[in-house]
């Protein structure tokens with residue numbers, strides 16, 4: 201069993217760059233998805249000692265009365281701004297491989313590397329929703345495995361442009377002739393992917409430095425996390441990092457937190473959920489597409505948010521989260537909350553304290569103690 205006493209678990213915030221955050225409801229906090237709001241969240245996270253702020257990439261909303269995700273900030277430009285507005289926290293942006301040419305991303309990342317002074321990280325998405333990128337004609341008619349093949353070529357080109365003076369490449373999807381890309385990033389940015397299928401995970405393990413992962417419940421999280429660590433050890437990649445994504449709904453008591461979820465469920469936006477289901481069901485590789493299956497099942501169950509959410513008092517959440525972090529040997533935790541100011545503050549103060557009491561140390565906790 202891993203000795204967690206000497207390890208620091210990274211803590212990150214999944215920035216609400218889409219309106220409404222991750223709750224599809226008219227009765228949940230109607231987060232605005234403005235740059236100013238997200239900047240405020242990132243600065244708060246930095247002040248509390250969080251390690252990274254991550255922005256997703258999403259191009260199309262789901263409508264309905266909540267207009268869920270009808271407004272989304274573009275990820276890389278938002279993180280460039282946030283890089284300038286912060287000084288310590290890691291700034292992680294997301295690209296869809298089908299949307300940007302790798303040579304464009306090589307330059308974008310090098311610029312954000314300069315703005316952030318080496319704090320940038322890249323989340324790569326091979327694509328799971330045909331309508332999202334299809335609405336602008338950028339969805340390619342590839343099956344799930346082919347999308348990861350494209351991502352492999354894409355990342356090979358990107359890494360070469362980051363390190364080589366001139367690149368010649370003739371592949372299936374990209375052709376570069378004596379391609380120059382300067383400036384180079386000052387450090388090779390961490391590259392993360394959330395590929396959860398076997399194919400997606402293999403891609404992530406081979407080509408990235410870390411993996412984002414989800415669990416449908418406590419046991420599933422532990423199983424998924426341990427499988428990743430075992431595979432990493434087998435493949436001689438002991439430094440490979442795993443980051444769990446957790447939706448956290450805190451309350452003064454467990455009952456109060458459960459009431460919050462019930463209240464958000466009372467306003468569940470079934471029209472937006474149906475639109476989401478329809479879009480994801482359109483993938484010809486639906487059977488292999490684990491994200492599509494998750495969203496469709498949430499839509500069918502008519503829940504406003506994932507049932508894997510950690511709901512309760514800070515004590516309850518901290519205890520359960522510590523069990524998963526230790527059991528799954530996670531290197532990091534990425535947090536979603538209903539309200540990214542008050543609830544994030546609860547996570548960054550109370551929950552990290554309970555985590556520490558249960559053997560999970562975070563920089564946020566150390567930071568808090570040093571300030572007292």
Ligand SMILES: Cc1cc2nc3c(=O)[nH]c(=O)nc-3n(C[C@H](O)[C@H](O)[C@H](O)COP(=O)(O)O)c2cc1C
Pocket residue numbers: 255256257258294323324325326327328393394395396397398399400401412413414445488489490491492534
């Ligand atoms: C933390 C996290 C962040 C993600 N970010 C995005 C994103 O920004 N845009 C997107 O389209 N998909 C995003 N995804 C979905 C994944 O990229 C991926 O499609 C999904 O996990 C399914 O894996 P699979 O392709 O191997 O089936 C994210 C998933 C997780 C868990």
